[in-house]
Amino acid sequence: MTEVSSQDPRLQDSMPAGAEAAASGFTQQQIEALFINAAREGDAELLASFLEAGMDPNLRAEKGYTPLILAAYNGNIDAVSALLKGGAKPDLQDEKGATALAGVAFKGNLPIARLLLEAGAGVDVPNSVGRTPLMFAVMFGRDDMAKLLLKAGACPTRRDGEGLNAQDLARRQGNTVLAGLMKQETRAAS
Structure with missing residues (x-):
């Protein structure tokens, strides 16, 4: 198990971003990977936490996938709702x-x-x-x-x-x- 997968951002007082990410032990790339995985897996609560902390709801992952594309494709309606409420653009394309x-x-x-x-x-x-x-x-x-x-x-x-x-x-x-x-x-x- 990697350091990233053993840490849970929900347990921290606030999600790290930018320079704070390095200070907390997370790189920006790791934070983005956690965000994308939360969308793919349908963790609406974690997505909402990321969005409240300022994560870009239209972040691009591999193959141009956005969190909304991944959440929708995987049938995660609560995650789709959280992303749309958080400002995800519904017409972004991969x-x-x-x-x-x-x-x-x-x-x-x-x-x-x-x-x-x-x-x-x-x-x-x-x-x-x-x-x-x-x-x-x-x-x-x-x-x-x-x-x-x-x-x-x-x-x-x-x-x-x-x-x-x-x-x-x-x-x-x-x-x-x-x-x-x-x-x-x-x-x-x-």
Whole structure:
């Protein structure tokens, strides 16, 4: 067990930051790693402590992941809530252009998707190949998620880098019900 993992910042009077970090035995890199791990593991109480002490809620980890992306992807709704309350930006993208909403659309986590949408997450933010959260929901058979995203204003005719849209993807998978629903949504918007 490392020195960092055996110490618990919650036991200290205040979380170290900057120059105080070195004085307390933690490096800034170790503090950031603890913060990122708290997001990944869903420790909302520890996240709140870090945020209250001034930690950047939009810190970037490996592959450009933010604490919000990690908490959302791992299904940690309390951590997502704490991060959003602490100022996390819902539309920050990782190195591949994925947002927190794209991750939960892929996984089908409706409560977290609702929370992100309520916090202003962009419903049609594309990744680096042009795929939107709606496209991920369709591709992975998350019909309820697709319906939620459509109600939130997702565009079923937006095309990705391959020239496909969510309707095309639904038809390709034989999901005629969802393809029909998207076709109705498109007509209603016209």
